[in-house]
Amino acid sequence: MGKDEVFKKILEAVVNGDSDTLLGIIRDIIDDKDPIEIIQKGMMPGLKRIGDMFGAGDVYLPEMLMAAEAFQEALKIVEPKLIESGKKIEKTGVVVFGTVQTDIHEIGKNIVITLMKTHGFEIHDLGANVLPTAFVDSAEAVNADIIAMSSLMTTTMTYQKDVIDYLKQKGLRDKYIVLVGGGPVNTEWAQRIGADGTSDSAVGAVEIAKRLIASKKGGK
C-alpha cells in the first residue's frame, strides 16, 4: 500500500469511527512512518471531515463521538512515537471546559467539545458541577487559552458570572478567552457578565473560539 492510500484508509476509519480497522492500520505502519504524518495526513483530516459533516448536518453526535473515540485510541499508539521523535502537533488552542456548579447537564458541553476536537483544539473536560475556582485553577495548570462554561438552567447560569468574578479578583481576566453557552444563555447575558462570546450552536461556538484564538494569537 502506498503512503497516500494508507492515509486515505486511516482517514476513512476515523470518519467511520471504526477503531478496530484504524488501530490495525496504525499498528502495521507505526514503526515505518513519521508519527506526525500519520496524525496530520490521516487522522486529523478524518476528524476534520467528520466535523465538517456534522456542521453540514450530514451526521450527528453519535458518529462524531465514535470518530473522536477511534482517534483517541489511535493516539495512544502514535503519541509515544511522537514523544520519541521530539516533534509536536500544532494545536488550534487549549480549552478547559465544564458545566458550572450545581448543574449536571453535560450534553451541550459534550457536543461542543467533540466538535472542537475535530478542529484541533486540546480539550480539558472538567465534567459537570464544576466550582468557579476549579475552572480557573485548571486553566492555570494547563496554560489554557479558553475557559468555556456550559449551563442549562436559569438558576445555574448565575455561576458563569462567578467564574468571571474570580478571574477578575485574581487579576487573570485578560489572560483567558471566556466563552459561555447553554439553554438559557444568550448574547445579552454573555455581555452582561463580561464573557467574550456565546453561541446557540456547537458550530457557532467553534467558529467564535477559532476567531478569538486567532485574534488573541495575532495580538501577542
Added chain:
Amino acid sequence: MVNFIDVLDRAATGPMMTQKDFDIKVFIPAMRRVIKKFDIKWNKGEVVNTDDSLADRVFEAAVDFYSEVGTYITDTQRIIKFTKREILEAVEEAPKEAYFGEGPDRCVMKGRLPDSDELAHCHVGSGTNTTEEVALRLVEAYARINKAKTISIPIINTLGHIRTAAGAPTEIFGGIRAMQYGREGCRRAGRPGLGIINHVSSCASGVSSIAASAPQFGARPSDGWLVAPFAELKTDYSSLNQTAYLSAWGANIGQEAGPILGGYAGGPEGLSIVNTAYSLHGILVMRATYHVIYPIHMTYVCSSVPDVLWATSLSTQAIARNMRVPYYSLLYAAAGAATKMYFYEALACLLMLIASGAGIEDPHPGKAKITNGCTPVDMEFTCQVGHACRGLTRKEANRTIDKIIPKYINRITNPPHGETIEECYNLDYFKPKPHFEKLYYEEVVKEIKTDFGIELYKY
C-alpha cells in the same frame, strides 16, 4: 407495575458503569440496533407522519430499546433496568387521565388518538425567565384566557437586585415567590382553582423544589410538578427525591424531557424513539401521571424545522396509539414574540400536534432564551388554533403545513429577535399594544384565514 421502592432499590443495586460508557457503549449501539431492527426511516415527503404501522414500530422499538438501556442514575453510577414484560405491564397500568385544579376550574387531561375529534388539551403559559415586575400580571393575563385549561407560571430568578442561584437559599426564596405569584395571579383572574402544572420551574435542585412545594405557599396536589431527566435517559437522586416526596403526597407528577435532534439519539429516527422511551421512563421511574416532551434541533435550537416536527409527530402517535397517557408537547420557535414568523412557526407546530393526538402548549418564542419574551397573545393564539382545528386529520395538517413552512424556513438561521412583553403588551389593560394588535388581528389572523382557511375566533 414495579413498585417505586423497588425502582429505588434498582437505582442502588443495578449494573454499574461510567456515564461515558453508558452513552457510548450502551445508548448509542442500542439506538442504532433498534432503528435497523424496526426499520425506522425518516420520510422526508411528509412533516406529519401518516403511517400507523411506522408509529407502532416506533413504540415497539422504544420498548426494546428501553429494556436494554434503562435509566442511568448519576449518583450511584448504576442503571435501573426493566424487562419488556415489566415495561408493557406499566404501559397497561399507567394513568390514562390526570386531574388538575379544583372547583369549577378542575379539568381532566386525557390521552387522545391521531386524527381524533376530541379537543386537544389547551395548556398555556411559560416557564421562562421573567422579571418580578411583570410576573404577577403575566400570570393573571394567562389565567384570563378562558379556553386555557391549565397554566404554566414564570421562572423567578431575581430577588430584587440579587440573582437566585441553584442549590442556594436564594433559589428556595425564588421558588416560593414564583409559587405565590402563580396562585395569586390565578385568584386575581377569578380562577383560583386553576391547575398550575409546571411546578417548580424556578428551582433546579430537588431540595428547593420540595421546599417551595409546601402547601402554605400555595401549592396543591392537584397542581402538577415537572421532574426532568438529563440527556439522555439519565437522572439523579435529586430528581428521585422530588418523585419520592410528590408520590407520597399524591400529587401529579409530569415526566418532562427535551431530547435533542443531533444529540446521543442521532437524527429524526432516533429522536422519535427516545421521545417515546422517555414516556416509558416517565411512568416507571418518575411515576408520571402526565407527560410533556419538548424536542429541539441541536443546530437551530428550535422545534419548527421539518425533521423535528416529523420525529415529534411520529413519537406523539406512537405514544397516543400505544400508551394513551395524558400528553402534551411544548415546542420552541426561533423567532421572537410579536413577529409574523413566530406565528407561522407556532401554527406549523400546533397543527402537527393536534393532528398527531397531543395536547398543546403555546410554542415559546425566541428559543425561550429571552427574558420576558413570551406574551399572552401567543397563548390566546394557541387556544384559538386548538379550537379552530379540532378534528384536524394528519393529511389535512400536512397539506397546510407544506404551505406554512416556506413562509419561515429560510429565516430559521437568522430569525427576528422580536419584542419583550413590555414592548408589545399592555399588562394594565391585558391587551396587546396597538402595533402588536394590528400585526396579530389585521395581518396574522387575516392571512391565516386567507392562506390556510383557518378561521381564528377571539374568545
